Amino acid sequence: EVQLVQSGAEVKKPGESLKISCKGSGYSFTSYWIGWVRQMPGKGLEWMGVIHPGDSDTRYSPSFQGQVTISVDKSISTAYLQWTSLKASDTAMYYCGRLPHWYFDLWGRGTLITVSS
């Protein structure tokens, strides 16, 4: 089955670091870009950035440049999204997705991040 499996929900405190994952299976992981999208509670979808698992080419939306880091370990077909110092405003659902072009044809189920003191 072609799928993206995301890591589980997290509850963190402000200032803590975090790395969430997105594992692809059932297809050639290095042939498609992987992207990340944020959805804040009750809000719409926001592009964060993308990475190509084949060569780790990474592109960030200007709104998220410097705020997060996207990485990949192609040996285990897994992409990552990480923060060094979380803020309450990072509370959101985060989706990863596969991009055959620059649109998503396959989505993970999402990882809910809650940042609260």
Add this chain to the structure above:
Amino acid sequence: EIVLTQSPGTLSLSPGERATLSCRASQSVTNNFLAWYQQKPGQAPRLLIYGASSRATGIPDRFSGSGSGTDFTLTISRLEPEDFAVYYCQQYDRSPTWTFGQGTKVDIK
């Protein structure tokens, strides 16, 4: 950055009715690089349309996309109960400043 404005914000319709959703871009979207997604509560989005008018795999033919330049439309010919959801457009014309519209909610009248 291309800003996408979707209208209306909410569309209240009955099953069997036709739904017409609009997505307007602040600049021309070249090559019709526009996609539509459906999102139901508690679920990830699902791709419906790419390239402005190509249906994604497994999408029923009651969903159709049209338009070019700055004006795009998603039409659901006859609403089924499972079609009540939020719909987003997304342009993928300008790397890496791809953007989503703010969404249109289709709810039951």
